[in-house]
Amino acid sequence: MAETTTLTDLFMDSLKDILFAERQILKALPKMARAATSTDLKTAIQSHRDQTEGQIERLEQIFASMDMAPRGKHCPAIVGILEEGQEILDEYAGSPALDAGIIASAQAVEHYEIVRYGTLATWADLLGLTDASKLLAATLAEEEKSDADLSKLAKARINTKAMAKAAA
């Protein structure tokens, strides 16, 4: 069995992994947005949630182009990442550091997506899947922008607010 697996199999397996991950992320982001106290942070996470819907549609297009049903595959990585995010919501509820923790959790999600979409886009290029490559690159660019926006929020305002309250 293993002797016959190729980069195409690996590409498909990874597509299923990220599809499962995106569907989990879609469910988790609203919880983070509700818990955030900063309006800017709520807006950033809500915007990421809306983008996630479009990213799932792009994945479904790729599945369709390969005549495959858009079925996800259990992805222990995103389950673990989101579990840590939930721990932050539970353990830092009411803390002035909650928003800083939510940003960190959201960035951990972004980086998982960044690394998987980066890999998938490379493989699509190598496999000559031009349309898939464009769709994956479009999502990758969105993820990188979301991550950069969250870094700005973390550095500019929210962490500082957490410190000020902590010192008060």
Next chain:
Amino acid sequence: MAETTTLTDLFMDSLKDILFAERQILKALPKMARAATSTDLKTAIQSHRDQTEGQIERLEQIFASMDMAPRGKHCPAIVGILEEGQEILDEYAGSPALDAGIIASAQAVEHYEIVRYGTLATWADLLGLTDASKLLAATLAEEEKSDADLSKLAKARINTKAMAKAAA
């Protein structure tokens, strides 16, 4: 309880999380290096393993500077990421796509480290922990370089080899 938690608590919790993660990574990398078929990839992973030892020492220095024992905290994210890496080793053993899969797994590990060290370095700056900030930034730079090196390997040679064999 929650009312009294601050950014310092969040920083310490996250330090414990990444310490646990680094120790798990130290155990997992040799398995990936042994399984890799490309000499360049084996060398890259071995080099990351050696760096990980130094990164753990830096974390231990930070714990010492804060008069805390270097105890890790269970990190479900890295457990899930490494579980997916092990799945690749099992499912793609003997496949020409194995090295491409190993690179993807190693990059997922790198990106988890990149996001956590990025967050920790920002928080150390905000907390005025100058020495910790320098140590964290040094590790972050190493992780970013390792990730870039793996991307080069993925694009240049190993995936191409996987395709050539798959097409043969």
